[in-house]
Amino acid sequence: MTETRLRTLTHSIGYILATLFIFTLAMQNLRYGFYELFYLATGMAMLTLGGVAYTFICRRHQLSAPGHLIILAGLNSGLLAALLTLDSPGIAHWAMPMLILNLLILPLRQGVALSVLLLLPTSAAVLFRQAPADALTVIAGLFILLTAASLYIWHYDHMAQSAEDLAITDSVTGAHNARFLDETLQKEISRAIATGHPLSVIDLSIDYADEAEDLYGKGGVQNLFRDMTEHLFGVIRAGDTLYTLNESEFFLILPFTPEEGVRVIAERIRRTIAEHQWPVVGKVTVSLGCTTRGSGDTRTDGLRKRAHEAMEEARRRGADSVWFSAGETITA
Numbered sequence: 001m002t003e004t005r006l007r008t009l010t011h012s013i014g015y016i017l018a019t020l021f022i023f024t025l026a027m028q029n030l031r032y033g034f035y036e037l038f039y040l041a042t043g044m045a046m047l048t049l050g051g052v053a054y055t056f057i058c059r060r061h062q063l064s065a066p067g068h069l070i071i072l073a074g075l076n077s078g079l080l081a082a083l084l085t086l087d088s089p090g091i092a093h094w095a096m097p098m099l100i101l102n103l104l105i106l107p108l109r110q111g112v113a114l115s116v117l118l119l120l121p122t123s124a125a126v127l128f129r130q131a132p133a134d135a136l137t138v139i140a141g142l143f144i145l146l147t148a149a150s151l152y153i154w155h156y157d158h159m160a161q162s163a164e165d166l167a168i169t170d171s172v173t174g175a176h177n178a179r180f181l182d183e184t185l186q187k188e189i190s191r192a193i194a195t196g197h198p199l200s201v202i203d204l205s206i207d208y209a210d211e212a213e214d215l216y217g218k219g220g221v222q223n224l225f226r227d228m229t230e231h232l233f234g235v236i237r238a239g240d241t242l243y244t245l246n247e248s249e250f251f252l253i254l255p256f257t258p259e260e261g262v263r264v265i266a267e268r269i270r271r272t273i274a275e276h277q278w279p280v281v282g283k284v285t286v287s288l289g290c291t292t293r294g295s296g297d298t299r300t301d302g303l304r305k306r307a308h309e310a311m312e313e314a315r316r317r318g319a320d321s322v323w324f325s326a327g328e329t330i331t332a
């Protein structure tokens with residue numbers, strides 16, 4: 001199951017369970033004639049239903065969707081208003097499902113912040129109205145619940161991040177990621193040493209990427225990065241591999257490619273990128289640093305460092321250019 005689907009499922013189930021819970025409270029209050037609480041619970045149930053609809057509308061951008069924060073801030077404020085204005089001892093328990101919903105739907109920090117903002121006045125109201133022993137039991141229960149749920153979500157986020165780091169493809173571009181680069185480059189170096197064939201690499205960096213991010217936002221630069229990956233896959237030949245190092249830098253491993261060859265392909269990449277009209281951002285240039293394996297290159301770090309320094313040299317020389325840095329000559 002993809003992350004988007006998982007989030008849509010958990011968010012909608014969370015909102016639906018909250019709707020059922022709040023609706024039951026509304027009905028109970030109607031039965032006992034607590035009309036203010038009935039109206040409040042009905043309003044909150046409508047908001048949670050709105051949350052279900054919003055989850056499906058924004059299913060591609062669950063975590064960054066600002067509407068969830070607005071919906072949950074509305075629900076938390078409604079509950080807080082009820083707590084402070086109505087003298088009903090059981091109402092503090094309503095905070096429990098609200099905490100879970102905050103943490104389930106919002107990014108961890110926002111969820112914790114909103115929950116603490118709800119719990120502090122709730123605790124004060126409970127302390128003020130109930131016998132100290134009862135009040136402390138309720139408050140401790142609420143804070144223990146908040147802590148346990150936050151720790152659980154922090155643990156989940158941490159595991160998800162590790163899984164992402166371990167994955168070999170970049171989630172934005174579909175190119176291989178940096179972790180996989182070292183593994184493949186080491187294998188290619190060993191193969192080149194064993195067979196004596198040439199091996200070249202290219203470090204490619206988008207010029208003025210920070211300025212582009214300021215102008216077109218993170219989303220604009222991510223789209224450019226994705227389009228550029230597709231473009232590069234179209235230019236390189238089978239057997240070459242492409243990696244994303246960070247949000248503006250690529251790395252290419254080119255087996256069976258001598259110095260003359262890497263100069264040709266690097267120049268072709270530079271020219272085709274500069275000539276291309278990119279969606280949203282228009283014209284873009286890149287700086288490319290390339291190198292070919294020399295006799296001293298038996299490990300990845302030397303080759304990567306030399307390619308990176310060559311890229312920086314290309315950039316120093318005015319960007320939109322290629323710089324080749326030679327290793328030690330291999331003598332047969």
Ligand SMILES: Nc1nc2c(ncn2[C@@H]2O[C@H](COP(=O)(O)OP(=O)(O)OP(=O)(O)O)[C@@H](O)[C@H]2O)c(=O)[nH]1
Pocket residue numbers: 235236237240254255256257258260261262264265
């Ligand atoms: N690794 C790699 N090298 C390339 C690529 N394109 C060109 N080169 C290198 O540049 C040299 C000259 O390439 P071209 O100008 O395309 O000439 P070509 O006669 O079509 O080269 P071949 O692809 O070897 O048939 C090649 O022999 C390769 O060493 C590429 O996509 N990947």
